[in-house]
Amino acid sequence: MRFRKIHGAGNDFVFLSDPAPESDNNWAKEAEQLCARRTGVGADGQVISRLISTNPALIEVACFNADGSTATMCGNALRCTAWLARQDHGLTTMGLLMAGVTHEAVVSDDAVWVTAEVGAVQPRCVQAVINGRPTWFDSAHTGTEHVVAVVADVDSIDTVTVGRLIRHHADLAPLGTNVNFVQSAGSQELRIRTYERGVEAETLSCGSGAVAAVVIATMRGLVARRPVTVHNQAGEPLTVRPHPDRPTRTQWVGGPVTHTFEGVLA
Numbered sequence: 001m002r003f004r005k006i007h008g009a010g011n012d013f014v015f016l017s018d019p020a021p022e023s024d025n026n027w028a029k030e031a032e033q034l035c036a037r038r039t040g041v042g043a044d045g046q047v048i049s050r051l052i053s054t055n056p057a058l059i060e061v062a063c064f065n066a067d068g069s070t071a072t073m074c075g076n077a078l079r080c081t082a083w084l085a086r087q088d089h090g091l092t093t094m095g096l097l098m099a100g101v102t103h104e105a106v107v108s109d110d111a112v113w114v115t116a117e118v119g120a121v122q123p124r125c126v127q128a129v130i131n132g133r134p135t136w137f138d139s140a141h142t143g144t145e146h147v148v149a150v151v152a153d154v155d156s157i158d159t160v161t162v163g164r165l166i167r168h169h170a171d172l173a174p175l176g177t178n179v180n181f182v183q184s185a186g187s188q189e190l191r192i193r194t195y196e197r198g199v200e201a202e203t204l205s206c207g208s209g210a211v212a213a214v215v216i217a218t219m220r221g222l223v224a225r226r227p228v229t230v231h232n233q234a235g236e237p238l239t240v241r242p243h244p245d246r247p248t249r250t251q252w253v254g255g256p257v258t259h260t261f262e263g264v265l266a
């Protein structure tokens, strides 16, 4: 089977596009094997995409985390899927159906944009001591579980240690959460670091995490309800902006997509 390796602002995926309908693969197990950094292709996740209609253009997307768990939303995987849909099918606008939710997508030459739906927000849902300072995390559901802590300096955080602590916090069981650390970086600019559930590590960027960060940063008065640049560990910022028709419910997240290599699975 052919695969393509693509990253969305540093969040990397193994893509299997339009697999034969009769293939009865155990995708979760396949994801675990293919995402392994030493013994597989190496990725944060595996994405299976299928064009299910051309008019209107609709693509079904399934995303598995590196540990084989299912991601109900992955902004960067959706952005990469949309980029591929332009390559493969010449589509520049389309719907992307993931975990029962249809996301809008727009592909331009310099960025790929997808929508994220914003659900429940809960201020101060869990606390941790970070560098000796008790710090609250607010939660924001952006298609998947995210918590966000506003901190003075994201570089000073041991993201893996604190991330794991919060990800496994008893109050957030059994689902757990992705964990974001956010810092104000000027007018309409944030810096972010994300510990991702399912990868169980810090990733270089996270689309739904960037959206959660902007939702919480807006609530906390760090940014206004206008486009926000979110600087990540990849050095390839994502931009988050409110959907003009439903600014409180839906955000667009956009940024670069890079096709790095492709091959055939042995």
Ligand SMILES: N[C@H](CCC[C@H](N)C(=O)O)C(=O)O
Binding pocket: 011, 065, 070, 071, 072, 073, 074, 075, 076, 077, 144, 145, 178, 196, 197, 198, 199, 205, 206, 207, 208, 209
């Ligand atoms: N990196 C992804 C999020 C993956 C979410 C996943 N870690 C989970 O919650 O299962 C993004 O760009 O939105």
